[in-house]
Amino acid sequence: MRCEHAKQMISRRIDGELDSDDSRGLHAHLAGCADCRAVATQLAIVDDRLDALVVPEAPADFSRKVSARLTDQSAYERIIRHPLAWFPHATAAGLAFAAGVLLVYASNGVRETQTFASAASDGHVADYLQVGFDESIDETLFQLIAPAEELP
Amino acid sequence: MPELSDEQLMEASGRGDREAFGLLVKRHHRTVLSFAHRCTNRLTRDAVDDLAQEVFLSAWKSAPTFQPQARVTTWLFRIAANACFNLRRRRRLRDVLTLRDDDDQRLAEAPQSTDRDPRSAEVRDAVDSLPPSQRAAIVLRHFHDMSYTDIAEVLDISVSAVESLLFRARERLRRELATTEDLSPKPQVLPDTGAQP
Numbered sequence A: 001m002r003c004e005h006a007k008q009m010i011s012r013r014i015d016g017e018l019d020s021d022d023s024r025g026l027h028a029h030l031a032g033c034a035d036c037r038a039v040a041t042q043l044a045i046v047d048d049r050l051d052a053l054v055v056p057e058a059p060a061d062f063s064r065k066v067s068a069r070l071t072d073q074s075a076y077e078r079i080i081r082h083p084l085a086w087f088p089h090a091t092a093a094g095l096a097f098a099a100g101v102l103l104v105y106a107s108n109g110v111r112e113t114q115t116f117a118s119a120a121s122d123g124h125v126a127d128y129l130q131v132g133f134d135e136s137i138d139e140t141l142f143q144l145i146a147p148a149e150e151l152p
Numbered sequence B: 001m002p003e004l005s006d007e008q009l010m011e012a013s014g015r016g017d018r019e020a021f022g023l024l025v026k027r028h029h030r031t032v033l034s035f036a037h038r039c040t041n042r043l044t045r046d047a048v049d050d051l052a053q054e055v056f057l058s059a060w061k062s063a064p065t066f067q068p069q070a071r072v073t074t075w076l077f078r079i080a081a082n083a084c085f086n087l088r089r090r091r092r093l094r095d096v097l098t099l100r101d102d103d104d105q106r107l108a109e110a111p112q113s114t115d116r117d118p119r120s121a122e123v124r125d126a127v128d129s130l131p132p133s134q135r136a137a138i139v140l141r142h143f144h145d146m147s148y149t150d151i152a153e154v155l156d157i158s159v160s161a162v163e164s165l166l167f168r169a170r171e172r173l174r175r176e177l178a179t180t181e182d183l184s185p186k187p188q189v190l191p192d193t194g195a196q197p
């Protein structure tokens, strides 16, 4: 048996996954190989040291927090599933976008407006709108949607 | 009423039963939290709690696709392992782009107050230096007492790949720890026979 193979078997032995044939083979190799004996000892110590990786107690309110996030999530999904609910906000975002274009035009002149408009036509407009939507999903939208349908 | 099995609870969760899912969370949150803690040493405690919450949110979302022949614990570990790997990928991407975002707070190097043994910091650093799959394998084996077959299922790899991951992880830990601490066995105290050499 080669040392590399023996070391792999040492690892399996630590895990209790070595059958009796392999176990005898490893035993014979270790009897004649001081290097692998040293590795076996060190690996056993490493395994012991891992116990130092302690974790803190689980927080008492963990289940409650998961439950709260599930409630938030299902409210969010309800909004996604009912696209009409977006209408007032999509309109608001559209108006805000138009206002932005006008504002840029008024303050910085034609060149900037063209840049802004070309960014919009390149698809970057989605980024602008996305920001608007994300923000509007907050409290206000929940308040608008939630009373209409009872949340679970 | 007889206590429902994990799998029965998961099937009920798949049909939208929040109460059944709540029982599963109560049953398994400690396991998921401890796995997440050990797989993400450098996260703050709050960030790990948050990650574990996300694991359960993701479990709830995919509950309708749960296969009843699978084990819930294996399935939860799989989601948790993926969450830890993804976090690590995000961290690497952030390092490359040198962007700062909310993850900075999560990734604050927070010494864990649970360390009493000064050597445990060295062990944590050594474990942290392992590639994610090696780390997940060693955590599942050492702390969750999982068989090679179960680890293979969690990490979606072959049993021989698990064997190889564990071997490489141990070899790496052995070398890492050998540079910082004494890995020689404690000298045995032999009984004094009074005989002169």
Ligand SMILES: [Zn+2]
Pocket: A002, A003, A004, A006, A029, A033, A035, A036
């Ligand atoms: Zn050898």
